[in-house]
Amino acid sequence: MSTDSGDPYAADLDLVRRATAGDHAATGVVLERLGCIPAMLRTLHRRLGAPLRADELAEVDQNTLAALWSKLAGYEGRATLESWAFRFVQLELHKALDRRRRRARLTLLDGDDLAELSAREEHSPAFDPNILHTAIAKLGPPTSDIVSERHFGELGFDEIARRRGESLSTIKARYYRGLERLKALLEPHLRTES
DSSP, X not given: OOOOTTOXXXXXXXXXXXXXXXXXXXXXXXXXXXXXXXXXXXXXXXXXXXXXXXXXXXXXXXXXXXXXXXXXXXXXXXXXXXXXXXXXXXXXXXXXXXXXXXXXXOOTTSTTHHHHHHHHXXXXXXXXXXXXXXXXXXXXXXXXXXXHHHHTSOOOHHHHHHHHTOOHHHHHHHHHHXXXXXXXXXXXXXXHHO
C-alpha cells in the first residue's frame, strides 16, 4: 500500500482499502464523501432535461449508492473517490432512462391489456389458459403478488404500497420490472398465436 506523494490518489485508495477491511472510521469518511452523489445526480439529470419523476430519481440515487458500495473493493485509485462515484451516477441514471423508455414501449401489458390477454387465451386453443398465471407465478414474490394485486385485484399503486408497508417508488419499480420479465416469459406463446 503505497502512499507516497507521487500517486495523487494513494490516500483515497488507502481510505477505501481500510473501509472495505472493516475500519469504521474509514467507512464513515467514505460515506461522507459519497454524500456528493445526490448533487451529482441532480446536476446530470437537469443536463438531460430532467426526464425522471422525483420518485424515479430517488430510486436512481439508492441504486447508485448500492452499486457503488457493492463494487467498492474494486476501486483502484486511478481517480478521486468522487470521480469514480460519478461514473456510477452516470451509469445508473442511463439505466433508469433505458428502463423508462422500455416501459413506455410496453403497450402489450399496460392498463387493461392483461385482462384482455386473459380473455384472448380463453378463446384460443394455441394459448393455454394457465400460461398467464404460471408466468406471473414465475416472477416470484413479492413481484408476482404486486402484479396480481394491480391487475386481478384492481388495486392502485398507493393502495398496494399502503397494504405492503413499502414506498410507492419501490412498488412501482417492482411492478414495471415484473412486467418486463412477464412480457419476455409470454412472448414465445404470443408468437404462436399469430
